[in-house]
Amino acid sequence: MPMTSATSHSDEPTRVAKLVGAFxxxxxxxxxxxxxHATLTAGADSTDDCAIYDLDGPVTLVVxxxxxxxxxxxxxxxxxxxxxxxxxxxxxxxxxxxxxMGAAPIGVLTVVRYPHDLxxxxxxxxxxxxxxxxxxSGTLNVGGDxxxxxxxxLSGSAIxxxxxxxxxTRRGARPGDHLCVTGPCGILxxxxxxxxxxxxxxxxxPEHLEQDLLAGWRRPRARVAEGRLLCTGGYATACQxxxxxxxxxxxxxxxxxxxxxxxxxxxxxIHPAVSAVAKLIxxxxxxxxxxxxxxxxxxxxxxxxxxxxxRDAFARSGLTFDVIGRATPPETGVAFTxxxxxxxxxxxxxxxxxxxxxxxxVAGVTAATTATP
Amino acid sequence: MPMTSATSHSDEPTRVAKLVGAFxxxxxxxxxxxxxHATLTAGADSTDDCAIYDLDGPVTLVVxxxxxxxxxxxxxxxxxxxxxxxxxxxxxxxxxxxxxMGAAPIGVLTVVRYPHDLxxxxxxxxxxxxxxxxxxSGTLNVGGDxxxxxxxxLSGSAIxxxxxxxxxTRRGARPGDHLCVTGPCGILxxxxxxxxxxxxxxxxxPEHLEQDLLAGWRRPRARVAEGRLLCTGGYATACQxxxxxxxxxxxxxxxxxxxxxxxxxxxxxIHPAVSAVAKLIxxxxxxxxxxxxxxxxxxxxxxxxxxxxxRDAFARSGLTFDVIGRATPPETGVAFTxxxxxxxxxxxxxxxxxxxxxxxxVAGVTAATTATP
Numbered sequence: 001m002p003m004t005s006a007t008s009h010s011d012e013p014t015r016v017a018k019l020v021g022a023f024x025x026x027x028x029x030x031x032x033x034x035x036x037h038a039t040l041t042a043g044a045d046s047t048d049d050c051a052i053y054d055l056d057g058p059v060t061l062v063v064x065x066x067x068x069x070x071x072x073x074x075x076x077x078x079x080x081x082x083x084x085x086x087x088x089x090x091x092x093x094x095x096x097x098x099x100x101m102g103a104a105p106i107g108v109l110t111v112v113r114y115p116h117d118l119x120x121x122x123x124x125x126x127x128x129x130x131x132x133x134x135x136x137s138g139t140l141n142v143g144g145d146x147x148x149x150x151x152x153x154l155s156g157s158a159i160x161x162x163x164x165x166x167x168x169t170r171r172g173a174r175p176g177d178h179l180c181v182t183g184p185c186g187i188l189x190x191x192x193x194x195x196x197x198x199x200x201x202x203x204x205x206p207e208h209l210e211q212d213l214l215a216g217w218r219r220p221r222a223r224v225a226e227g228r229l230l231c232t233g234g235y236a237t238a239c240q241x242x243x244x245x246x247x248x249x250x251x252x253x254x255x256x257x258x259x260x261x262x263x264x265x266x267x268x269x270i271h272p273a274v275s276a277v278a279k280l281i282x283x284x285x286x287x288x289x290x291x292x293x294x295x296x297x298x299x300x301x302x303x304x305x306x307x308x309x310x311r312d313a314f315a316r317s318g319l320t321f322d323v324i325g326r327a328t329p330p331e332t333g334v335a336f337t338x339x340x341x342x343x344x345x346x347x348x349x350x351x352x353x354x355x356x357x358x359x360x361x362v363a364g365v366t367a368a369t370t371a372t373p
Numbered sequence: 374m375p376m377t378s379a380t381s382h383s384d385e386p387t388r389v390a391k392l393v394g395a396f397x398x399x400x401x402x403x404x405x406x407x408x409x410h411a412t413l414t415a416g417a418d419s420t421d422d423c424a425i426y427d428l429d430g431p432v433t434l435v436v437x438x439x440x441x442x443x444x445x446x447x448x449x450x451x452x453x454x455x456x457x458x459x460x461x462x463x464x465x466x467x468x469x470x471x472x473x474m475g476a477a478p479i480g481v482l483t484v485v486r487y488p489h490d491l492x493x494x495x496x497x498x499x500x501x502x503x504x505x506x507x508x509x510s511g512t513l514n515v516g517g518d519x520x521x522x523x524x525x526x527l528s529g530s531a532i533x534x535x536x537x538x539x540x541x542t543r544r545g546a547r548p549g550d551h552l553c554v555t556g557p558c559g560i561l562x563x564x565x566x567x568x569x570x571x572x573x574x575x576x577x578x579p580e581h582l583e584q585d586l587l588a589g590w591r592r593p594r595a596r597v598a599e600g601r602l603l604c605t606g607g608y609a610t611a612c613q614x615x616x617x618x619x620x621x622x623x624x625x626x627x628x629x630x631x632x633x634x635x636x637x638x639x640x641x642x643i644h645p646a647v648s649a650v651a652k653l654i655x656x657x658x659x660x661x662x663x664x665x666x667x668x669x670x671x672x673x674x675x676x677x678x679x680x681x682x683x684r685d686a687f688a689r690s691g692l693t694f695d696v697i698g699r700a701t702p703p704e705t706g707v708a709f710t711x712x713x714x715x716x717x718x719x720x721x722x723x724x725x726x727x728x729x730x731x732x733x734x735v736a737g738v739t740a741a742t743t744a745t746p
Contacts, residue, residue: 008492008493008494009489009492009493010493020500020519023500023501023503023504023514027513027515030513032477032478032479032480032511032512032513033477033479033534034477034601035477035534035535035536035539035601035604035605036430036431036432036534036535036536038432038479038534040479040480040513040515043480043513043515043516044513044514044515044516044517049516050516051480051482051515051516053479053480053532055428055430055432055434055534056430056431056432057409057428057429057430057431057432058409058429058430059409059411059428059429059430059432061428061434061532063436063480063482063515063530063532064482064516064517065482065483065484065516065517065518065528065529065530066518067484067486067518067520067522067526067528069522104405104406104407104408105405106405106406106411106413106426107405107413107416107424107426107436109424109436109437109438109530110438111438111440111484111528113440116382119381119382120381120382120383121381127393127396128396130396131396138405139405140400140403140405140413140416140417141396141417142400142413142416142417142424142436143416143417143422143423143424143437143438144417144437144438145438145439145440145528146393147440149440149442150524151523153440153526153528155438155440155484155518155526155528156438157436157438157482157530159426159434159436159532161406161408161409161411161428162408162409163408163409166408228407228408231408232408
């Protein structure tokens with residue numbers, strides 16, 4: 001069933017959007033299971049990261065999978081991340097997907113494949129990182145697949161549950177809703193832009209900023225607690241994690257919900273480490289803050305009359321969020337108001353798998369900088 | 374937390390059994406979820422392939438993950454399997470794990486990572502194979518992860534449900550139970566022993582036998598229907614798929630259930646293609662039939678007074694199985710009676726990931742042959 005010419009090489013977003021779509025349309029609503037039933041309410045035909053099933057009984061099931069680039073994981077190859085760190089990361093990346101749906105995690109399945117030269121200590125460190133990340137989020141590593149491969153391959157699936165019908169999707173934002181984010185973005189992307197080139201370019205940053213850049217890679221925190229609050233309190237109309245970067249997240253929320261957004265540069269928190277790296281690479285800080293970066297924050301929308309209650313609920317758990325914009329009617333699109341008052345498209349470079357190696361990312365950031373004076 | 378010396382390289386079964394165990398003990402019974410509850414009744418601390426959760430309501434959830442060796446997949450590299458075939462295979466491999474628990478599949482998550490030189494047609498063929506395998510088993514591909522990598526990486530997770538408390542495990546066989554298997558084993562292993570070396574050795578087999586050897590790789594069938602019958606009818610006391618080979622499966626059922634088995638060579642069906650390959654590689658047919666081979670049959674135990682009812686239930690669905698032995702008290706261990714009446718250990722070479730490349734497997738089979746006159 002050739003849908004393209006024999007030598008066509010679409011980029012990954014195109015493959016997902018156009019080529020895969022033919023196989024996935026019409027899934028949602030399917031009732032499965034010849035004993036008890038499961039109704040698929042969001043599958044791969046939707047725009048969400050996870051599949052959602054309503055099961056017989058009071059439970060909605062949320063499941064998703066994420067793969068971590070093993071040895072191509074640039075900071076790992078450079079010795080800035082340990083085996084423990086990448087084990088921790090694969091769990092956080094997977095938990096982040098179900099956190100964005102507001103589900104409580106009940107387990108993580110992990111695939112750990114390693115080359116022959118990884119000794120037992122290295123292997124144990126990966127497993128210890130996986131175990132610790134599960135423990136830190138109150139969940140369990142319940143199995144998966146272990147074995148050898150040419151190089152390290154880490155992949156996982158996370159399983160979560162919530163009360164029937166309460167799972168958050170990207171689809172419910174309405175004009176007038178506040179657009180919120182649980183913390184600053186762009187830090188992990190800034191680390192990738194900085195570390196691989198710092199020696200060649202003679203870049204140096206203060207020790208504490210270097211530590212800030214690495215902290216999100218070493219101990220990423222899936223926003224499970226925040227997702228649970230948004231779900232159980234019924235505050236959020238739409239939610240997504242920022243693992244593709246803030247720009248991509250906002251655009252995807254807009255497309256899935258059929259709204260526009262008005263976002264103000266003044267309202268977006270910029271981490272000092274992001275500002276410092278932006279200066280080094282010749283970018284501006286807002287561009288780097290909104291570009292591809294797997295910070296695992298949650299971006300979500302809250303109706304205006306629920307904002308205070310939501311903020312109070314977060315505060316009672318010692319959590320916070322920033323309001324960075326407002327949903328608008330779809331015809332106004334996604335608009336950005338700079339510090340100087342000018343309005344233009346969202347700055348930043350969204351995550352694209354085909355350009356996702358380090359040089360591609362840095363090149364992309366630099367190109368975007370050039371295009372955004 | 375170094376548990377071994379810095380240069381220790383345990384093989385994969387040892388890593389799973391000894392090194393990982395410390396992280397996984399005491400999982401089962403854990404109650405998870407701060408809204409509705411899920412009780413983990415079998416996790417990575419058990420000997421089963423999947424995790425099992427009893428959820429609030431009438432549903433037991435079964436989830437497992439399996440990785441497929443991408444480019445090292447020898448038959449694929451030799452052009453004997455297509456992109457469609459390996460897409461089909463990754464789904465069947467994952468469904469087989471939940472079929473062994475008797476669950477009805479409700480979805481499959483797939484990780485599809487591909488090198489830059491895989492064109493759109495090749496990518497689409499993988500996705501079409503995934504889609505077809507899901508359709509053939511009455512389930513859906515509900516998402517996962519798509520992107521690039523140095524070489525093809527295929528991994529998946531399968532999700533299934535059954536009525537609370539009915540999931541099959543490896544743990545319930547009792548002395549006196551009949552040991553059964555849904556069909557002949559060793560065919561996929563024989564294909565791996567034959568094809569890569571046929572030109573170098575000048576081997577030829579009749580076309581229909583070559584097709585039989587490849588059929589199980591090209592269109593493997595997870596025994597979902599058989600698993601559902603065993604589960605809903607309450608026939609099986611223990612069940613496992615044969616994806617590690619029949620020898621390993623029987624030994625693992627024995628260990629998990631705390632029984633021995635008495636297995637008779639006369640009762641084990643040998644596929645003609647297995648006999649033919651055994652002759653070529655200088656092995657005997659029973660050794661090859663019981664060695665590492667991902668045939669995705671189910672091996673299960675049935676109490677003596679339920680055997681006829683089980684056989685009738687299978688027959689009504691157009692399905693069959695063979696009785697190949699009997700469970701015994703644990704002190705007798707796993708015993709094998711050859712065609713000549715001699716009793717010895719089970720023949721065959723079990724799957725070990727560290728020795729799982731083709732040359733390792735063929736070497737293993739040959740070594741076992743040498744040791745089994």
